[in-house]
Amino acid sequence: MQTGENEQALRKIIDFTRLLSLTLLIVHFYLSCYPAFQAWGLTKPLVNHVVLPLSRMVIFKTVLYAKASALLLLLASLIGSKGKKDETIRIRTIITYCLAGVVIYFISDLVLGLHYPFNTVAILYISLTSLGYFLIMSGGSLLFRMIKLNLGKDIFNKDNESFPQEERLLENEYSINLPAIYNLKGKPRKSWINIINPFRGTLIGGSPGSGKSYFVIRHIIQQHIQKGFTMLVYDFKYDDLTKIVYNALLKHSHLYPVKPVQYVINLEQIMHRANPLEPHTMIDITDAIDSSRTIMLGLNREWIKKQGDFFVESPINFVTAIMWFLKKYENGRYCTLPHVIELAQVDYKELFEVLLQEPEIEVLINPFVSAWKNEAYEQLEGQVASAKISLARISSPQLYYVLSGNDFSLDINNPDEPKIVCLANNPQKSQVYGAVLSLYINRINKLVNRKNQQKCSMIFDEFPTIYFNGIDNLIATARSNKVAVTLAVQDYSQLKKDYGREQAEVILNIVGNVVFGQVTGDTAKQLSERFGKINQEKESVSINSSDTSISKSVQLDYAVPASKIAGLSSGEFVGMIADDPDNRIELKTFHNMIQNDHEAIKQEEANYKAIPDIRKVEYEDILINYNQIKKDIKHILNAVEHSL
Incomplete structure (x- = not known):
């Protein structure tokens, strides 16, 4: 003693x-x-x-x-x-x-x-x-x-903060399995990141260069195609992900019960055409409201934080009325976004006379008609002009051509006609293109989240660059319908900036699988708290003039501190995965280095086949389509005028 x-x-x-x-x-x-x-x-x-x-x-x-x-x-x-x-x-x-x-x-x-x-x-x-x-x-x-x-060898507490991780390979017909290596008390050990239930939502994060696409997203695409998923891929930097999808499908299409067809919506280099406002998919007016909200908030991202304001809801109702009118007019023959844009530019007198022909939208346009009849023109301009100005930004012959076609339907997980759809964006034009692609995503979301459909994977790279109205509802409800949602972001603050604090918190907290590379600030703190604490040995040394005392204790401390998340290397990820009743996993938290066979990937990419040109469109054809849409609007106005 x-x-x-x-x-x-x-x-x-x-x-x-x-x-x-x-x-x-x-x-x-x-x-x-x-x-x-x-x-x-x-x-x-x-x-x-x-x-x-x-x-x-x-x-x-x-x-x-x-x-x-x-x-x-x-x-x-x-x-x-x-x-x-x-x-x-x-x-x-x-x-x-x-x-x-x-x-x-x-x-x-x-x-x-x-x-x-x-x-x-x-x-x-x-x-x-x-x-x-x-x-x-x-x-x-x-x-x-x-x-x-001699106690200070592990000056960064690396070994003391290590913890056991899942070393088994756990596979099922839906899983994503990523090989990795982790440190346990100074010794490297092999492990696996087993996302066995992707239907509970997957959030991938990391600053630019942390390896989100190279180490994680490419494997999700390849493994889900191998397992027969239909797919929607938002390719922010076309054709980084589209090329992976195309070549993976060439290699594994024989594994599908019905061979899927790949479609690419590219607003710059026209490949396929599709109408996001297909009239037969808009069951009731709430579908038009969702579509209107998506396109307007996609074009005006600052409105996302002001939903409910008079001058935000008014333009949305205005566009909704036009959409629903075109849906009902002649069985939706002219129900496309280009027709909505052109009809919105018509003078008030003619426009209101046309819209009043549809009783279902009378409630929506009544405030506008009242303002017009009472000669409250300043109020009317404030209500309507913002919609006209916003829609005018996507008024171009090329966009009209893509948005008015019908190469394929948007029910991508139809078991009889499975599809893999890639939405191509351009970082230099992301604000305009992102709004249009958001509308495609909104409509596809409505159609895939149904029972008795084929399993589907929806992958969104650089998710904050689009506006996905109802993403939280999709993650919360799509699990039973076999829809796996994967969101890639750079940082939680980026999500807050584009979606608002409340929506960003819901997205971060509702997903079951979290995989993050290097992030800093609040994101790192929230992740550290999410991963919890582990028992760690603490040593202290006290030196006085005559003696030295060394004390050791065990304390609960963060398994992965925020400072460590801020200093992760490229390919090094932390996270937590969700299990299901059939596959219980005790060790859900991980901090490891995902292992890619760099030479094999380099060789694979060297042998990639280029995405073929789907169609060659002459500019004259684009102009003909553009002018035809304008003629259609004149035809509608004349037909309504003659009927009065």
Whole structure:
């Protein structure tokens, strides 16, 4: 026990052991150099009577035995010694002292064989042996003063913050499995990130260059195609992901019960055409409201945080009325977004006369008609002009051409006609294109989230660049309909900026699978709290003038601190996965380095086939379509006028 009496007793034992070592060495000197001691007059009968019988002991039979015995007693006394620990002591100094001391201590035996006067031999032998002895004692005392302070090797607490992770490969017909390597108490171990239930939503995050696409998204695409998923891929930087989809489908299309067809909506390089406002998919007016809200908020991202305001809801209602009118007029023959844009530009008098022909939208347009009849033109302009100005930004012949076609229907997970649809964006024009693509996503969302459809994977790279109205509802309800949603963001703050704080918090908290690379700030803090705490050993050292105390304890601390998440390398990810009743996983949290076969991927990409040109469109054809839409609007106006 650490009591004063025990420590005092131990100190006396150590002192006695060291004194015994010195006594053995002095007796050895007396016996080995007896003629010299005799000449110096240092021999006494009483001393001889005590010491000379000791020469018959085993340890004094040879010089080596005597010196080794003295050295062993010295080392024993050093092991139990205490002293003020010194952080400046270096191992190189200790090794130098000890090696030099051992060499001098034992090589001094050669002096006894020199043919010099016995006085000179005795002085040399005693001096060298004593020097070696004291060098060993100095080195040993330094060693035992330093060794207990050697606690700071893991200065970043890397090993202490490691924890066991899932090392089994857990597969099912829906899973995403990523091989990885993690650190456990300083030893690398193989592990797996098993996203066995992607239908609970997957959020992938990380700053630019952290490896979201290269280490995670490409594998989700390839593995889901191998497992027969239909797919919607939002490719922000076309054709990074579209090329992966195209070549994976070429390789694995035979695994589908019905071979899917890949479609690409590209607003710059026209490939396929599709009408996001297909009239037969708009069941009731709420579908028109959702579509109107999506396109208007996509074009005016700052409105997302102002939903409910008069001058935000008014343009949405205005566009909704136009959409629903076109849906009902002649069975939806002219129900396309280009027709909505063109009809919105018509003068109030003609426009209201047309819209009033549809009783279902009378409630929606009544505020506008009232303002017009009461000559409240400033209010009317404020209500309607923002809609006209916003829609005018996507009024171009090329966009009209893509948005008014019918190459395919948007029910991508129809078991009889499975599809893989890629939506191509351009970072330089993302605000305009993103709004149009948001409308496609909104309509596809309505159609895929139904029962008895084929399993579907929806992957959104750079998710904040689009406006997905109802993403939280999709994640919450699509699990039972086998729809897997994967969202990729750079940072939580980016999500807050584009979707507002409340919506961003819902998205972050509702997803079941979280995979994040390097992020900083609030994102890192929230992730650290989400991953929880683990038991970690804590060591503290207290040094005073006479002693050193070292204390150890076990405390709960963050498994992955925010500072560590902020310093992750490319390809290094932290996260937490969700399990299901059929596949229970105890070790859900991970912090590891995803393993990609870089050479194999490089070779695979070198052998990629280019995405073929689907159609060659002459600009004259685009202009013909553009002018035809304008003629359609004039036809509607004339037809309504004649009917009045």
